[in-house]
Amino acid sequence: MATAELEDILERHRRDPLQLLQILIELQARDGWLAPATLGALADALGMPRARVESTASFYSFLHTRPAGEYRILFSDNITDRMLGNQALMQALCDKLWLQPGKVSEDGLVSVATTSCTGMCDQGPALLANGRTVTRLTPERIDEIAHLIRRRVPVGDWPPEWFHVEDNIRCRDVLLDHGLAPGQALAAALERGATSILGEIERSALRGRGGAGFGSDIKWRSCRDAWGDAHYVICNADEGEPGTFKDRVLLASYFDLVVDGMCIAGMAIGANKGFIYLRGEYRYLLDRLETRLAQRREQGLLGRNILGRGFTFDIEIHLGAGAYICGEESALIESLEGKPGKPRIRPPFPVTNGYRGQPTTVNNVETLALAALIAVRGGEWFRAIGTPASTGTKLLSVSGDVARPGIYEFPFGVSVAEVLEAAGARDTQAVTSAGAAGHCLAADEFGRRIAFEDVATGGSIMVFDASRDMFEVARNFAHFFAHESCGFCTPCRVGTAVNARLLDKLAADHGSPYDLDEMAKMHRLMQGASHCGLGNTATIAIDDMLVKFRPAFERRLHSPDYEPAFDLDAALSQARRMTGRDDPGAHLGDNRGALAEERAHAHGRATTAGVQDAPASAEPASAKDLQP
Amino acid sequence: MNDSFLLDGEDIPFTPGQTVMQAAAAAGKYIPHLCWHPDFAAHGSCKLCTVKIGGRFATSCTVRAAAGQEVENRTDELDAKRRTLLQLLFVEGNHFCPSCEKSGDCALQATAYEMGMLTPHFDHFYPDRPVDASHLEVLLEFNRCILCELCVRASRDVDGKNVFALAGRGTRSHLVVNSDTGRLADTDFAATDRAAAVCPVGVILKKRVGFAVPIGQRTYDRQPISASMGANDKAGAGIGEAG
Numbered sequence: 001m002a003t004a005e006l007e008d009i010l011e012r013h014r015r016d017p018l019q020l021l022q023i024l025i026e027l028q029a030r031d032g033w034l035a036p037a038t039l040g041a042l043a044d045a046l047g048m049p050r051a052r053v054e055s056t057a058s059f060y061s062f063l064h065t066r067p068a069g070e071y072r073i074l075f076s077d078n079i080t081d082r083m084l085g086n087q088a089l090m091q092a093l094c095d096k097l098w099l100q101p102g103k104v105s106e107d108g109l110v111s112v113a114t115t116s117c118t119g120m121c122d123q124g125p126a127l128l129a130n131g132r133t134v135t136r137l138t139p140e141r142i143d144e145i146a147h148l149i150r151r152r153v154p155v156g157d158w159p160p161e162w163f164h165v166e167d168n169i170r171c172r173d174v175l176l177d178h179g180l181a182p183g184q185a186l187a188a189a190l191e192r193g194a195t196s197i198l199g200e201i202e203r204s205a206l207r208g209r210g211g212a213g214f215g216s217d218i219k220w221r222s223c224r225d226a227w228g229d230a231h232y233v234i235c236n237a238d239e240g241e242p243g244t245f246k247d248r249v250l251l252a253s254y255f256d257l258v259v260d261g262m263c264i265a266g267m268a269i270g271a272n273k274g275f276i277y278l279r280g281e282y283r284y285l286l287d288r289l290e291t292r293l294a295q296r297r298e299q300g301l302l303g304r305n306i307l308g309r310g311f312t313f314d315i316e317i318h319l320g321a322g323a324y325i326c327g328e329e330s331a332l333i334e335s336l337e338g339k340p341g342k343p344r345i346r347p348p349f350p351v352t353n354g355y356r357g358q359p360t361t362v363n364n365v366e367t368l369a370l371a372a373l374i375a376v377r378g379g380e381w382f383r384a385i386g387t388p389a390s391t392g393t394k395l396l397s398v399s400g401d402v403a404r405p406g407i408y409e410f411p412f413g414v415s416v417a418e419v420l421e422a423a424g425a426r427d428t429q430a431v432t433s434a435g436a437a438g439h440c441l442a443a444d445e446f447g448r449r450i451a452f453e454d455v456a457t458g459g460s461i462m463v464f465d466a467s468r469d470m471f472e473v474a475r476n477f478a479h480f481f482a483h484e485s486c487g488f489c490t491p492c493r494v495g496t497a498v499n500a501r502l503l504d505k506l507a508a509d510h511g512s513p514y515d516l517d518e519m520a521k522m523h524r525l526m527q528g529a530s531h532c533g534l535g536n537t538a539t540i541a542i543d544d545m546l547v548k549f550r551p552a553f554e555r556r557l558h559s560p561d562y563e564p565a566f567d568l569d570a571a572l573s574q575a576r577r578m579t580g581r582d583d584p585g586a587h588l589g590d591n592r593g594a595l596a597e598e599r600a601h602a603h604g605r606a607t608t609a610g611v612q613d614a615p616a617s618a619e620p621a622s623a624k625d626l627q628p
Numbered sequence: 629m630n631d632s633f634l635l636d637g638e639d640i641p642f643t644p645g646q647t648v649m650q651a652a653a654a655a656g657k658y659i660p661h662l663c664w665h666p667d668f669a670a671h672g673s674c675k676l677c678t679v680k681i682g683g684r685f686a687t688s689c690t691v692r693a694a695a696g697q698e699v700e701n702r703t704d705e706l707d708a709k710r711r712t713l714l715q716l717l718f719v720e721g722n723h724f725c726p727s728c729e730k731s732g733d734c735a736l737q738a739t740a741y742e743m744g745m746l747t748p749h750f751d752h753f754y755p756d757r758p759v760d761a762s763h764l765e766v767l768l769e770f771n772r773c774i775l776c777e778l779c780v781r782a783s784r785d786v787d788g789k790n791v792f793a794l795a796g797r798g799t800r801s802h803l804v805v806n807s808d809t810g811r812l813a814d815t816d817f818a819a820t821d822r823a824a825a826v827c828p829v830g831v832i833l834k835k836r837v838g839f840a841v842p843i844g845q846r847t848y849d850r851q852p853i854s855a856s857m858g859a860n861d862k863a864g865a866g867i868g869e870a871g
Contacts, residue, residue, distance in 0.1 A: 040808050051793035051806035058795040323797070340797070345672050345690045487775070487794075487801035489673050494716035497799045498750055505751075525712050528685035529675050565751035 005030070006038075010045050017046045018356070020056055020338030024063055025280070025319050029131065032072070033064040059340035059486075061115060061322030062131065062280045069104045069111040071149045076126040078117035078242045079476040080399045080462060086125035089142050090114070096146035110149050116324055116480055117242040118281040121399035121462070122168045122406045130155045133284050134162045163284065167249045168406030171422055173393045174385065175254075175366075176409045178373055182256035183301040185372035189264040190309045192375065197268045198224070201371060203379025205391045209366035210236060210327070211434055211458030212533070213390075216371065219361055223351040224269040226359035231271035233262050234355065234362040238279045238332060240324035241435035242480060243460035246395035247365040249407050251278075251285055254369055255292055259315065261368030263306065264375050266313040269361055274315040277332050280322050289317060324484035328532050329362040331486065342488045343532040366395055366459075386412035390451035398423045400463035410450065417446040419461060427466045430549065435460035436477040437537035440470075440544035470549040471556055474542045475503040481538040492535030495526045499542065505565050506556040512563040516553055519546060633697035635659075642693035649677055649689040652701075658854040659701050660710050660739055662717075662828055663776035664689040668785065671777055674717075676710050676739065711743045718748040720799065721755065722771035723829075729838035730830030732846030736774060738853035757802065762813035765835055772830040773803050779832060783823035791817045803831070 009026050013019035023042065028034055034057050043050040057063050064072070075081070075090045094101055094112050104111040120126035123135040129145070132155055141162065148158055169176055189197050202217035223231060235258065239247040250258055262274045278286060293315055296302035304312050318336055320326050326335045330344035333355050354360020363371075370392055374382050383391045390412035396419060399405045403424025410419065420428055431441045433450075434457040441448065441455070448455050464473060482500040487493040499522050502515045523539035530536045546553060569588040576586050632641045635652055642651035652659050653666060663674040672690040679688045680700040688699070700706060717723075717736060725731050760768035775794060780803075783791040791812075795804040807814035817823070824832055843849070 036808065049790035049793065049806045050808065051790060051795070051804050054804055055793045055795050059797045061797075340794075345670065482798060485798040487796065487798040490675050490713050490716055490774075493775075493798060493801065494720045497720075497753070498716065501751060521712070525709055529678050529709060529713070531672065531675070531687075 006041060006045070015046060017048050018337045020046065020048075020053065021060070021321065021335060022318060022338070024053075024057055024060075025321055028063050028321075032070060032130075033067050036065075039065070055340050056338060059323065060280075060320075061483075063321050067104060067108060069109055070152070071110040071155070072128075072130055073110065073112045073145070073149075074115035074118075074128040075112070076116075076118035076120060076124060076128070077114035077476075078121060078124075078480075079473050080121040080243060081117070081125045082472070082476060083400060083464075083468070084125045086127075086137070089125055089137050089139065092139060093142050093146055096143070097149065109152075115281075115322060116240065116484060117244075119239055119245040119248050119279070120165065121243050121245060121397065123166055124399075128281065129158070131280065131283050132163060133165060133281070134158075135165055165248070165252070165284070167253055169249065169253075170398075170404050170406040171408040171410065173409040173411065174377075175369060175373060175393055175395065176407070178254075178257060180257065180260075180372075180376060182296070183260065183299070183307065185257065185260040185375045186263050186301065187307055189260075189267060189372075189375040190307060190311060194224075194268050194270070197264060197375060200374055200379040201268070204374045204382035205379075206367065206370060206374060206382065207390065207452060208364055209370070209394070209458065210364040211241075211438070211456065213452040213456060216363065216367060219351060219363070220265065220268050222349075223359045223361040226352040228352075228358040230273065230356070230358050231266075231269050232355045232358060232360040233265045233269065233271050233274035234329075234332065234336070234360060235262050235274065235276040235365055235368055236327065236329065236332060236362050237282070237365050238277050238320050238327040239282075239365070240279060240327045240484075241437060241458055241460045242477075243397060243399055243432065243435045243462040244458060245397045245399075246407055246459050248282060248285075250365050250369055250395075251282065251289065255289060256296075257369045257372045258365055259293070259296060259302065260375075261363075261370070261372035262315060263302065263311075263313050264371055265361060265363060265368060267311055269359070271361075272312050272314070274313065275336060275355070276315060276317045277320060277326065277336060278317055279320045279326075283319060286317060286319065293317070323486075324480075325486045325532075325534055328534060331532070332362060333360065340486070342486045343534075364458075387449075387451050387453070389453045394450060394457070394459060396450070396457070396459050396461050398461045398463065401425060401428065401465035401468070402463050412451045413449050415447055415449050416441060416455065416461075419450065420446065420463065423463070425463050425465070428463055429466045429468060430464045430470060430473075430545075432460070432462045432464075432473075432541055433457050435462070436480050436541055437534075438540060440473075440541045440548065442548040470545050470552040471503075471506070474545045474553075475500075475507060477541055478503050481534070485534060485538070489529075489531035489535060491526045491529040492531065492538065495522045495530075495535070496538055498522055499539065501565070505563075506553065509556070509558050510563050510565065510567065511553075511557045512559045512561060513554075513557060514562050516546060516557075519543070631693075631695035633693055633695065633699060635699045636701050636703075640693075640699075646693050647689055648679065648681070648686070648691055648693050648697070648699055651693045652688070657701075659688050660707075660743065660854075661689060662735055662739060662774060663778065665778055665781075665826065665828075668778065668781045671781070674774065674776055675713055678706065678709060680706065707743055710739075711745045712749075714740045714743060714745050715747075715749045717774050718745075719750040719752045721753075721773060722757065728772065728830045729833060730772070732843050732849045733841075734830055734848075735828035735853065736772075738848035741848070742852055742854050753799070755799075760805065760810075760812050762811040763817065764813070765819040766812065766817070766824055767833045767835055768803075768805070768812055769831050769833055770803060774829055775801055775803070776828060778826045778828060779803070779823045782826040783817075783821065786822040789816055789821065789823070791815050791821070791823060 039053045043053045075086050102113045118126050120135050125137045126135045206216040207213040303314050323341045325331045326341040328343050331341040335341040350360045386392050393409050393411050396408045433439050433455045478500040482496040485492045485496045523543040526535050632639045640655045659677050661677040663671045670689040672687045677688040757770040780792045783789045791806050796802050805812050
């Protein structure tokens with residue numbers, strides 16, 4: 001890269017080492033990868049050790065420290081994408097481009113791999129082409145993509161309708177039908193004043209919508225009361241939970257309400273600066289959001305002296321780069337400071353020691369939008385909606401086996417059955433109530449209610465009908481967590497990998513009841529011993545499935561006794577390939593494993609390195625297709 | 629003013645601000661640990677020091693001591709969890725104790741003995757981690773790294789050099805060296821650095837002194853790790869002195 005260009009990027013980021021991730025994202029977008037020389041030059045320019053630049057660059061999935069091709073195609077690999085046939089589409093694209101998944105083509109033109117849920121479950125299968133979201137993939141669209149790549153047509157010149165993202169709002173309540181003009185909530189809040197706003201938030205009994213349900217008034221008050229040189233508001237738009245896409249819709253179509261909510265939070269806690277941490281998968285929204293922020297500044301709704309009332313508050317948008325863990329608030333702050341997104345030791349909590357060590361409140365997108373609503377309508381009004389312990393409404397992202405996937409706004413207390421009915425679910429076998437990180441409900445539990453005191457959820461509702469193999473759901477989740485564990489603490493880093501390996505062992509027809517007990521053991525270890533919420537929740541859904549859908553796992557067991565994971569015959573497969581032999585004399589005893597592995601190699605995939613290279617990409621068909 | 633808490637039923641005094649681990653160490657009580665070291669800020673990543681306080685799991689190197697706390701430490705339940713954590717660390721890397729020159733001075737090995745770990749139990753990962761022998765005086769044997777970041781902290785906070793950092797994510801996390809080539813020889817690292825003597829396992833090894841102290845006469849051959857809180861640093865320093 002030309003020195004002048006690097007200088008320009010550095011200047012725009014004030015040569016601030018805390019901007020490291022943002023700088024790396026820009027360099028990645030320009031160069032397609034982060035060359036060793038680029039990292040070195042950056043370290044010199046920012047006056048930081050090269051190894052630390054490397055730490056950040058190598059942590060995030062969307063940053064490449066090795067060449068990844070002019071075209072980098074990442075298929076969203078959530079279970080809902082699989083149910084819509086993403087694996088066959090990925091294989092088709094690879095075949096057309098003469099590629100192996102996870103490897104760059106020999107001419108350096110293109111790579112094709114998988115990525116964690118991109119938040120398009122209501123309009124999948126989806127992929128990211130050089131970071132840009134393509135929805136509603138079909139075999140025809142895959143043909144055209146292969147054609148465009150071979151002709152070297154820039155992604156920016158691909159048919160614009162491919163990048164269209166629908167809101168798919170199916171059911172509106174007080175939030176999605178708010179009827180407020182931009183800035184109206186903010187004006188009402190400025191009228192009330194900070195103390196009164198905190199009082200209204202307290203009266204509303206608003207609880208955080210990310211899933212944990214922490215009292216918003218307590219968070220705001222502790223932050224306000226904490227001593228610091230500056231206070232910060234962070235809008236957590238790192239919506240990474242598989243099956244969630246409600247924040248995407250709020251940012252796309254309700255952005256003014258979210259910004260009003262941030263300004264109100266700023267007023268309440270005494271902050272003049274806010275950040276929106278936007279997940280890299282939603283990069284397509286960035287320019288639109290920046291434009292709207294600029295318009296608001298001109299309209300006196302953001303920046304200096306808002307609405308002429310002497311309150312100053314501005315917002316900066318930071319991008320993520322493919323790391324689910326950054327949804328955890330202290331990991332998000334680390335990422336905002338340009339570092340790898342590893343959760344901090346708590347206490348101290350962000351409300352006292354957050355961004356730059358200063359008091360910081362981190363709120364979910366939906367929480368902030370609701371706070372804006374409360375500023376206008378009052379706490380009592382809000383409290384009358386929902387249940388006593390879970391006030392207000394909840395946005396649910398519903399996907400999977402339903403006739404109408406999309407966003408549903410319901411008051412808390414709605415039953416799972418009512419949600420299923422509204423979405424047009426039929427013959428439902430299971431529902432995951434909080435993405436990959438929450439409980440999995442069986443049919444006899446559909447009378448339970450969506451509320452913090454019953455079925456707590458951040459809003460990801462994935463529906464599985466009777467034709468689905470719950471074993472494949474568990475396996476998809478296990479690989480997701482193994483891929484997304486930050487690696488900081490032992491139980492989560494290694495435990496998630498062990499779980500993924502155990503499920504792969506079952507899939508390869510090497511399972512025994514012992515392996516199921518091992519997964520239960522890993523569940524008990526990781527709950528409690530893990531450093532953060534990721535490890536503490538990574539086994540909840542899998543453990544539920546093991547208990548409630550046991551036959552789906554038992555069907556996979558090869559033996560009622562112990563089965564070793566190491567397959568001696570499979571270990572000889574490399575020697576067989578090298579010698580071109582496959583006669584009985586080249587096999588040891590039972591050759592199931594070897595044949596399975598060789599079949600996989602024939603399709604150009606590794607069976608044993610799945611955890612590290614292309615998570616869960618070694619399966620030939622969707623979960624539905626594998627159903628016996 | 630001294631307060632106290634109960635550790636496995638024994639009264640442990642503490643001063644305000646101390647963690648459970650610090651107070652236990654000061655009282656000569658052993659809470660199993662690998663990434664904690666008395667001279668450095670707590671890291672809280674290995675989770676070996678997980679205890680139960682009032683029935684809830686807590687990381688004793690990061691949780692503050694409080695008067696009247698009832699802390700469970702060496703219970704069967706917790707030692708069983710520690711055994712599993714150790715097994716996870718063993719299969720994640722490539723640990724061959726019989727051929728490792730750190731054997732007998734290694735905190736991972738000694739803690740495994742202390743916890744009664746008899747086998748690695750899990751399927752080995754067999755990661756590919758090339759050795760860096762570029763430096764004249766020190767060898768980096770990455771196969772044994774447990775990602776405790778003690779070398780990272782020592783080089784940054786004591787030596788002021790930032791020679792080491794962790795890169796990657798999840799099971800692909802790995803130690804990297806601060807040079808364009810990625811080789812230790814191309815850094816300002818010196819065998820006299822604190823970071824050279826702080827590794828609790830066999831990653832950072834001084835050359836030509838590996839067997840100066842014969843196996844059988846080493847730190848944890850003489851006494852179990854539980855008999856000396858913070859002994860892992862002494863073990864490392866012992867090798868350093870021999871060099």
